[in-house]
Amino acid sequence: MTDPIVQLSQATKQFIDGKDRHCVLDQVDFSLHAGQSVALTGASGSGKSTLLNVIAGFESLSSGVLAINGESVEQWKDPQWSLFRHRKLGVVFQQFNLLTPLNVRQNISFPLSLNNQKWSEWCDHLVKKLEIDGLLDRHVASLSGGQQQRVAIARSLAHKPALLLADEPTGNLDQQAGLEVMRLLTEISSEGExxxxxxxxxxxxxxxxxxxxHLSNGQLHD
Structure with a gap:
């Protein structure tokens, strides 16, 4: 079997608040293999987003090991993290985080430009599947929340990343729109492997x- 895309071993993350020490991840073991999809649930403040931030390299572990494709990231510097994020990682945020001065096509093309790639048939497929192909020249600030979330998903998958991290991607949508977005996200992620x-x-x-x-008290539970 090939190495996991992501592997956390005895991963611990602590935050210090004055004299208090808060342990949000407590010796967590976690692995994700190619083609796998995993949901992390838990109460607010349980460390779910922290776990995503650690995987993306936005936060570092207090102790333990994070390996990406079998390689420990302990010695990674900014260039290695940037290369990983640009080529292998897609991220969908609850707040969309779109580039508001740009239109829809320019937002989706942004990760492509970081990899010296151009708009492709895959991008055409994405925008058609997400039903935003008629919005490409619209500025994102003029779109509804549901439309903006679809643009964010297209942007995160335009470069066919090996790994997608999605942090409450339906949190700002009503239930029906949220479930439709999840269906599309799941289908497209599967198509792009x-x-x-x-x-x-x-x-x-x-x-x-x-x-x-389920994440609670710093521990992952089945």
Whole structure:
């Protein structure tokens, strides 16, 4: 079997607040293989987003090991992290984080430009599947929340990343729109052979993933 895309071993993350020490991840073991999709559930403040941030390299572990494709990232510097994020990683945020001065096509093309890639047939497929092909020349600030979330998903998958991290991607949508977005995200990720780690409060959204873990008291539970 090939190395996991992501492997955390005895991963611990602590935050210090004055004299208090908060342990949000407590010796967590976690692995994600190619083609796998995982949902992380848990109460607010349980460390779900922290776990995503650690995988993406936005936060470092207090102790333990994070390996990407079998390689420990302990010695990675900014260039290695940037290369990983540009080529292998897609991220969908709850707040969309679109580039508001740009139109839809320019937002989706942004990760392509970081990899010296051009708009492709895959991009045409994405925007058609997400039903935003008629919005490419619209500025994103003029779109509804549901439309902006679809643009964010297209942007995150335009470069066919090996790994997608989705942090409450339906949190700002009503239930029906959220479930439709999850269906599309799951279908397109599968088509692009992208592994997914999803943070969600929604049991319905978690059901779209192959595996579900619950995070509480710093521990992952099946």
């Amino acid at each position: 992208t592994s997914v780690v999803l943070v969600t409060h929604s049991s319905e959204c978690a059901d779209f993933m192959d595996t579900r873990y």
